[in-house]
Amino acid sequence: MMNVKITKWGFTRHNSIKAEFDLFPHSLVILRKIRSFYFVNKVHWSSRDPVVETHHLEEMELLVNREMGFEHYYLSRRQV
Structure with a gap:
């Protein structure tokens, strides 16, 4: 799904x-970092770009958390 x-x-x-x-x-x-993972806090959106949808935000969060080594914490965030 990573587009x-x-x-x-x-x-x-x-x-x-x-x-x-x-x-x-x-x-x-x-x-911004909350506990042990990052989540989208703001999008400074430009009208030259497509509209950012919820699934895009989730992909962005996963990519950044993977890059920072926090993917495990991000994926298990709803189990807390």
Whole structure:
């Protein structure tokens, strides 16, 4: 199902990550850390990009958590 790919990412202040994705090259996504994983906090969406849907947000979260080594925590988050 992975249709979205990370093109660029970096850290911000306060345990946040800013990321750009190939399907949304003009939009900036901010992810914040809660417990042991990251979730999408904001999308600075550009009208030049397609509309970001829920399944895109879930893919973005999974990709970033996989990149950071937190995939296990992210996948088990609903079991808590």
